[in-house]
Amino acid sequence: MASSPDYSVKDDVQLVRAAKKGSLAAFEELVARHRDKIYARAFSMMRNEDEALDLSQEAWIKAWQRLQQFHGDSSFATWMTRIVINLCLDQLRKQKRQRAESIEVMEEEVGGVERYMAPVTVNPTKGLEKAELRERIDKAMAQLSVAHRTVLILHEFEGLEYKEVAKRMNCSIGTVMSRLFYARRRMAGLMAAYKKEELNP
Amino acid sequence: MNRDQVFKVQAYLDGELTRSEAAKLEEGWLTTEAGNRLLEELRWTKDVLGENPPLQSVPETREFYWSRIERGIISAEATPPRSNLLVMDFFRRWLAPASGAALVCLLVLLAIQLFEFSPAGTANGQLARVESPSDAMDSFSFENKAEKVFVIWLYERPSEPKPEWNYVKDLMIQ
Numbered sequence: 305m306a307s308s309p310d311y312s313v314k315d316d317v318q319l320v321r322a323a324k325k326g327s328l329a330a331f332e333e334l335v336a337r338h339r340d341k342i343y344a345r346a347f348s349m350m351r352n353e354d355e356a357l358d359l360s361q362e363a364w365i366k367a368w369q370r371l372q373q374f375h376g377d378s379s380f381a382t383w384m385t386r387i388v389i390n391l392c393l394d395q396l397r398k399q400k401r402q403r404a405e406s407i408e409v410m411e412e413e414v415g416g417v418e419r420y421m422a423p424v425t426v427n428p429t430k431g432l433e434k435a436e437l438r439e440r441i442d443k444a445m446a447q448l449s450v451a452h453r454t455v456l457i458l459h460e461f462e463g464l465e466y467k468e469v470a471k472r473m474n475c476s477i478g479t480v481m482s483r484l485f486y487a488r489r490r491m492a493g494l495m496a497a498y499k500k501e502e503l504n505p
Numbered sequence: 506m507n508r509d510q511v512f513k514v515q516a517y518l519d520g521e522l523t524r525s526e527a528a529k530l531e532e533g534w535l536t537t538e539a540g541n542r543l544l545e546e547l548r549w550t551k552d553v554l555g556e557n558p559p560l561q562s563v564p565e566t567r568e569f570y571w572s573r574i575e576r577g578i579i580s581a582e583a584t585p586p587r588s589n590l591l592v593m594d595f596f597r598r599w600l601a602p603a604s605g606a607a608l609v610c611l612l613v614l615l616a617i618q619l620f621e622f623s624p625a626g627t628a629n630g631q632l633a634r635v636e637s638p639s640d641a642m643d644s645f646s647f648e649n650k651a652e653k654v655f656v657i658w659l660y661e662r663p664s665e666p667k668p669e670w671n672y673v674k675d676l677m678i679q
Contacts, residue, residue, distance in 0.1 A: 328575065328578070332571050332575070335570070335571055335574060336567050336571070339563050339567075339570060340560070340561065340562050340563055343561055343562070343563045344558075344559050344560055344561035344562075345559075347559070347561045348559040348561070353564060356561075357563070357564075357565070357570075360563070361570070361573050361574050361577065362577070364574045364577075365574055365577040365578055365581060368574075368578050369578075369581060427549070429553055434557070437553070437557055438557050438559070438560060441553070441554065441557050441559070442559060445559070456554060459519075460551060460554040460555055461554070461555075461558045461559070465521070466516075466519070466521055481512045481515065481516065482508075482512070484515065485511060485512060485515050485547075488515070488546075488547055488550040488551070489546070489547075489550075491550050491554070492546050492547075492549065492550050495553075
């Protein structure tokens with residue numbers, strides 16, 4: 305009787321090849337390897353644990369169905385991240401259609417207080433441990449609007465160019481520039497405020 | 506600060522300007538203190554985010570998380586192919602209501618045929634009950650256009666059950 309191969313010692317390329325031939329065990333190993341990253345990306349966009357779980361699992365199912373379309377032009381993790389981001393964007397669009405436009409959304413295009421805010425001069429991350437810094441970034445990201453958070457994720461974490469971000473967000477390059485600018489400024493402002501709180505509790 | 510200027514500073518930072526645009530900015534607005542401070546702030550945000558992507562762990566065990574994915578894959582593979590679904594969708598959307606409407610029309614026609622009264626020897630004869638304002642009397646009318654006959658049958662309203670259609674039919678034939 306032939307024993308099943310030990311997929312834990314194989315690299316992503318070998319696992320993808322085996323999964324393309326129909327091996328669910330190989331695919332399960334890929335899921336185990338990258339599930340945290342895919343879930344983290346979904347969570348950073350949705351800010352909701354249940355939605356992030358659902359969407360990340362849906363992304364894995366879609367990935368299995370489209371595996372033959374993956375030709376290795378990017379890494380498997382990058383390809384997976386794009387799938388989950390697209391699913392999150394679709395979900396956010398559905399949610400946006402269901403709720404009324406708010407003043408906050410209007411201000412995203414023109415900048416709220418960020419437009420007139422003086423540049424932050426202190427270094428808000430000075431003296432912070434890596435874990436503390438991540439915690440603050442996460443806290444600040446949670447305070448951003450959906451559009452601002454999405455543009456930061458696509459540009460800063462995914463490294464997409466303006467035109468790619470615009471395509472995914474279904475808006476103009478000008479809107480991407482505007483959203484990105486105010487999102488960055490708001491992040492800087494929030495991080496500086498946390499630093500101020502720390503210095504003057 | 507004007508919007509175009511600040512967006513250009515950002516595009517400069519992100520490498521989205523052409524070489525000549527970048528050079529123009531370096532010689533112009535970026536030589537000012539305001540331009541420099543803004544560039545520094547934007548650069549700091551870009552760097553800190555790029556170096557610290559969010560980390561989040563799946564709040565479920567490997568087995569539990571995978572079991573749902575596996576179920577999803579198996580059920581998706583058990584679902585009929587999309588082409589079959591399209592035919593079923595088309596049937597559900599168009600053919601089912603159309604056949605329903607056709608069936609209703611057929612039933613209506615049958616009902617008309619059934620309730621149309623044609624006694625022997627009289628073609629196209631129609632019997633109808635006529636509303637009577639009197640409590641004591643009741644009436645039926647009979648019309649045969651081919652024979653150019655129109656008859657109204659008046660009778661005393663019985664205290665007991667009303668006359669059946671067959672009873673009236675017999676009377677008409679006589």
